[in-house]
Amino acid sequence: MATSASHNLRSFAPPLTAINSKVKIHRVEPLFVGDDYRTDVWISEHASEVLNKFLGKTKAKGKEFIAKVEHYAKSGFENFEHSCGPIRHEWNRVFRIGQRSSLFRLIGFYVSGKSEFMCMDGFTKRGKKLSGPQRERIAQVAKIKSQKSWVRQPS
């Protein structure tokens, strides 16, 4: 029998009728993780696929990019973070690691303070500004961060 108290509760809290199994959990694998790195870098399957395609397409620029990311990880991402630098805050605590010559961006976020970085997506900018779909991809990464819908999968 519904009481006034339970009636009030129902007004604010919808009844639990189903578990939301539609939230995708993104598995991240170590890219640059270990004692040699001041910022451990993990990467999702999607981001590693995008990065791998970029490396295959661009050869020299791609090699330079991944070498830079490794160096940023060894030195610590914070040392390369700046409004004019290769690592920049986009919005909602989502950051991009960018290459100026190719306009390629890896998109992700920090966890554990700034000791770990989770790469979740990547794309190549076409013009000066981000396109609508690219902004949406950044928003999706922000959602992954806020929902904590990722899990580490050691290799």
Add this chain to the structure above:
Amino acid sequence: MSHVRDILKVLDEYHQTPESRGMKLRLNLAEIILRHLKQNNWTQKELARKTSFQDSFISRLLHSDANCTFETAGRLLFALGVEAKLEEISEPHLVSGIDSSGDKQTLLRQDLADGAEIFKIQALEGTNQASAQTKILVRTG
């Protein structure tokens, strides 16, 4: 996920090239410039103005996308109030030693330019135990 393996393979190939050594120097310079931009609270434009370099050139340097002469690097460092030098990074090599608990270990030693040495325990001598990755920082000199 084989993509990560493929990515690391590309990276390994790059490290075998002479270009990778030049890239490392460009990255070191970019790091120094970025650190001092933050410390001085300068923008990239301000550094460009103080050095009479183009803003786009400074941007390329910060992204390690541009080569520069030592003279150019010197002008940038001077404007930032920084002294810097090139140093050789020594290759790590194995030595025997005593760890902090008095046990004899085979240690992987890497000398640093300022005389400090980092030791990683490579293996326990006389045992088949897997190596532990423990760092012991020892200052010498």
